[in-house]
Amino acid sequence: ADAFTYTSPVMRFPEPKRGLEGKFSVRHNLAAALLDKKIVIETHTDEKVKDPKMREAWQKVHTHVMTKWDPRFASGEAGGNPVTITMKDGRVLSKTVTSHDRKGSPGNRISNEELIAKFRQNARLSLPEKVVETAVDQWLSLENIADVSQAVKPLAGGTARRA
Numbered sequence: 001a002d003a004f005t006y007t008s009p010v011m012r013f014p015e016p017k018r019g020l021e022g023k024f025s026v027r028h029n030l031a032a033a034l035l036d037k038k039i040v041i042e043t044h045t046d047e048k049v050k051d052p053k054m055r056e057a058w059q060k061v062h063t064h065v066m067t068k069w070d071p072r073f074a075s076g077e078a079g080g081n082p083v084t085i086t087m088k089d090g091r092v093l094s095k096t097v098t099s100h101d102r103k104g105s106p107g108n109r110i111s112n113e114e115l116i117a118k119f120r121q122n123a124r125l126s127l128p129e130k131v132v133e134t135a136v137d138q139w140l141s142l143e144n145i146a147d148v149s150q151a152v153k154p155l156a157g158g159t160a161r162r163a
Helices: 026-036 046-050 052-058 112-123 129-140 149-157
Strands: 081-086 092-097
Touching (some): 026 052, 046 052, 129 149
Antiparallel strands (some): 081 092
């Protein structure tokens, strides 16, 4: 049986009803990783949370919470968050994931290209395309700018894009 607890922010919403709740649902995020092969801002929209395919995928995600009172946690034996995937053909894939495994952590740095792509993806949600590209150009040539306020200016003066 699944053990859902309110002691962990990622376990708070096993079956989220809104996009914001999806951010705090390990089931929703793992289901999105299975279906979409990525987790992005759009993963946490109301539409995505209500998608029948997503809700079906939630049922494939089973969780067990290891509390900080678990002797394996206290002893350091757990060493991170154990993740097990059982394939349709019966194969079992397991890995213990630590915070160092997370993309963008010191042990798993994000490349400049990935960072720029992530900035563009997020900035385009609220800024016009031209402003986003001006900001990218400014930041890529930061060493040539005499006043850093020039690099921030496109972002501060940009007008929100209408959806």
